[in-house]
Amino acid sequence: MKRMRIVGLCLLAVFAFSAIAASAQASPEIGSCVKLAKAKGKYADAGCTTLFLKKGKPASKGAYEWTPGAPPSCIAQKKGEYTDAACTTKSAKAHKGGFEKEPGPGFTAKGGTATLKTPAFGAPVVCAKSTGTGQITGTTTVEEQFTFEECETSAKKCTSAGESSGVIQTPVLAGTLSSPKAGEASTAFESKSGPTGLSSEFNCEGPQIRTHGYVSGEDFPLNVTSTTGSEKFENGLGEQKLETELNAGAGWLGPAPSLEETSGSDTYATAVEIRL
Numbered sequence: 001m002k003r004m005r006i007v008g009l010c011l012l013a014v015f016a017f018s019a020i021a022a023s024a025q026a027s028p029e030i031g032s033c034v035k036l037a038k039a040k041g042k043y044a045d046a047g048c049t050t051l052f053l054k055k056g057k058p059a060s061k062g063a064y065e066w067t068p069g070a071p072p073s074c075i076a077q078k079k080g081e082y083t084d085a086a087c088t089t090k091s092a093k094a095h096k097g098g099f100e101k102e103p104g105p106g107f108t109a110k111g112g113t114a115t116l117k118t119p120a121f122g123a124p125v126v127c128a129k130s131t132g133t134g135q136i137t138g139t140t141t142v143e144e145q146f147t148f149e150e151c152e153t154s155a156k157k158c159t160s161a162g163e164s165s166g167v168i169q170t171p172v173l174a175g176t177l178s179s180p181k182a183g184e185a186s187t188a189f190e191s192k193s194g195p196t197g198l199s200s201e202f203n204c205e206g207p208q209i210r211t212h213g214y215v216s217g218e219d220f221p222l223n224v225t226s227t228t229g230s231e232k233f234e235n236g237l238g239e240q241k242l243e244t245e246l247n248a249g250a251g252w253l254g255p256a257p258s259l260e261e262t263s264g265s266d267t268y269a270t271a272v273e274i275r276l
Contacts, residue, residue: 028177028185028276029139031068033225037076037098041065047225047273070136071270073104103269105136111264114148116211118244120256125158125209127151127168130264134175136272142175142187156205168202177219177274185222185274186238187231190214195241208247215240215260225273232263 033048041062044052052062074087080100083089091097109132116125127148134144148168151158157166173189180186191197191212201210216238217231233240243255 027140028179028219028222028274029068030070030136030142030177030272030274031066031139032071032270032272033064034067034072034075035064037078039063066275068139070105070138071268071272072102074099075102105270107134107136107142107266107268108132109134109144109146109264109266111262114260114262116244116258116260118246118256118258120254121244121246123154125151125153125204127158130262132264136268140177142177143172143192144175144189145172146170151202153204156207158202158204158209160200160202168200170200171198173199178216179276180216180239183276185219185276186216187219188214188216188239199242206248209244211242211244211258212255213240213242213258215242217263219274222274222276225271227268227271229266229268229272229274230264231266234261234263235259 033043033046035046039062040060041064042051042058042060043062043064043066044050046064048064048066051058053059054061074082074085076085076098077100078098079095080097081090081095082097082099082101083091085099087099087101109130111130111132114127114130118124128150130146130148132144132146134142136142146169150166151168152166158168159165160167160169163169172192174192175187175189177185177187189199191199195213197212199211199213203209215233217233218237220230220232240259242258242260244258245252245254247253
């Protein structure tokens with residue numbers, strides 16, 4: 001009986017340790033380190049990595065605070081130019097307001113070669129480069145619209161409706177940050193209406209192609225405050241569940257599994273951090 005109790009206690013200890021380990025795996029979070037109008041923050045540095053200490057103990061006397069989510073477009077600031085928290089009303093006299101505009105949550109993106117592979121439909125769709133514009137919308141969410149240029153398959157130009165030849169433009173896509181593996185963070189993009197909504201639709205000089213589902217790329221860097229970042233999409237990085245349909249004139253075929261491969265860089269209007 002005593003041995004059974006010991007075994008039982010050991011098992012409980014294992015389960016408890018497993019639960020602690022699972023809870024210790026942090027969830028990624030987008031945020032920024034904001035300088036406060038009054039020194040009531042937890043941090044002493046502009047990267048929000050060093051706690052403000054008073055007599056060797058943490059104290060809320062620092063000039064900076066970690067703010068999860070989208071960077072603000074208006075902040076409280078002495079001698080600011082605006083009198084309201086939305087930065088819409090200018091002070092009658094210069095530098096007499098209590099608020100000031102900030103760059104806000106916007107960002108732009110640039111990418112190199114992008115390849116959409118759908119083995120069931122033969123040759124891939126290849127685009128020479130891409131750009132994007134977006135907004136950070138929450139602690140784990142963004143919205144972004146992508147424009148791919150010089151796109152073709154089997155020497156045929158691929159083009160979205162209303163765009164110049166060889167240009168594919170997506171609708172505004174919803175991006176969600178997660179951590180599929182310990183120590184990694186990735187953003188999955190899909191239609192704002194969900195995984196069944198179209199993430200792209202285009203014509204390749206005859207055949208119609210449309211995609212749905214999501215693509216996820218690994219984000220870099222982590223735990224560093226910066227105005228730049230990067231993301232890489234390929235097999236084995238992040239997660240992908242993308243499907244493609246093809247209509248060559250006799251009705252839609254598919255959906256068939258697809259893989260998107262590309263990499264690119266982001267430039268943020270305000271320095272941000274993916275904290276893990």
